[in-house]
Amino acid sequence: MLFGRQANPDNQSGRELVSVSLKTLIDLAKPAGNLNLQHSQKRSRQSGGYVSHFKGRGMEFDETRLYQPGDDIRSIDWRVTARTEKPHTKLFREERERPVFISVDNRLSMHFATRGVFKSVLAAKLAGLLAWAAEYHGDRIGGQLFSEHECRELKPQNGRHAVLRFLNALVKPQNPAGKDFTLDQVLARLNQHTRPGSVIYIISDFRGNNDQAETHIAKLSRHCEVVLIFIYDQLEKSLPAKGRYRFTDDERDVVIDTSDQQRLAVYQQRFVQRLERLELLAKKRGLNFIQCSTVEDPIQCLR
Numbered sequence: 001m002l003f004g005r006q007a008n009p010d011n012q013s014g015r016e017l018v019s020v021s022l023k024t025l026i027d028l029a030k031p032a033g034n035l036n037l038q039h040s041q042k043r044s045r046q047s048g049g050y051v052s053h054f055k056g057r058g059m060e061f062d063e064t065r066l067y068q069p070g071d072d073i074r075s076i077d078w079r080v081t082a083r084t085e086k087p088h089t090k091l092f093r094e095e096r097e098r099p100v101f102i103s104v105d106n107r108l109s110m111h112f113a114t115r116g117v118f119k120s121v122l123a124a125k126l127a128g129l130l131a132w133a134a135e136y137h138g139d140r141i142g143g144q145l146f147s148e149h150e151c152r153e154l155k156p157q158n159g160r161h162a163v164l165r166f167l168n169a170l171v172k173p174q175n176p177a178g179k180d181f182t183l184d185q186v187l188a189r190l191n192q193h194t195r196p197g198s199v200i201y202i203i204s205d206f207r208g209n210n211d212q213a214e215t216h217i218a219k220l221s222r223h224c225e226v227v228l229i230f231i232y233d234q235l236e237k238s239l240p241a242k243g244r245y246r247f248t249d250d251e252r253d254v255v256i257d258t259s260d261q262q263r264l265a266v267y268q269q270r271f272v273q274r275l276e277r278l279e280l281l282a283k284k285r286g287l288n289f290i291q292c293s294t295v296e297d298p299i300q301c302l303r
Contacts, residue, residue: 025128032132099156100134103144105204114235116294153193183208187216196223227288
């Protein structure tokens with residue numbers, strides 16, 4: 001069966017294939033407790049060796065005290081020093097609570113599947129699992145939700161209420177009329193809204209990935225842990241056996257003739273190029289890269 005964007009099954013299980021309910025996302029809290037989000041323990045090609053357990057966690061200002069011999073002069077608090085006429089040093093403490101920022105693609109291309117669930121449903125479930133797992137580990141949860149006409153950010157906060165705020169945003173997109181957002185514009189905003197030391201998950205089919213988008217991802221990776229989660233449907237990877245197939249989103253019809261070998265090769269090459277480009281970016285920048293198809297269990301994908 002081929003799903004279109006406006007598919008409207010009559011039963012609850014059918015609806016869960018094309019849209020996700022808040023209850024479904026809340027119910028992910030229990031299985032998320034078994035997920036390990038310590039991606040930073042993986043080896044980075046850029047840094048070499050094994051990174052620290054606390055790599056990427058930021059430093060937060062704690063207090064100011066009188067300067068002591070051996071203090072780093074770069075940490076001198078010049079404002080307090082000028083006011084008191086005695087040298088003072090800024091002290092910092094390591095942030096044990098990481099900001100976890102989850103960017104979720106809800107563009108039209110995500111509302112599609114030929115088997116399993118819509119890519120948008122899979123993305124929401126992955127995001128829900130990550131949010132609950134972050135809350136379980138005591139991290140702060142925030143995110144970014146974007147479509148062609150919406151891009152909004154949620155500032156990382158602690159606790160269950162932060163997860164529920166994020167889940168509500170996932171199931172109730174605003175989709176206001178106005179500016180059109182491209183993938184590189186969304187990633188540029190991500191750079192503006194995330195703090196150094198954050199763990200950033202980008203869940204998308206990465207359609208529209210280009211040099212500008214990869215530049216923004218590379219910039220993020222300099223100060224944050226970045227995990228790319230690539231969502232795809234099997235039909236995008238390879239078309240079925242010879243024949244003519246009709247696709248619809250209830251507004252437009254497209255007929256593909258898979259007996260046209262040249263057209264078939266071009267179609268499949270586009271997917272391969274998109275995948276290989278992401279793999280190369282992840283390898284070059286030392287990013288974690290996860291692939292997940294619409295028929296796979298999101299829990300198994302993250303494990």
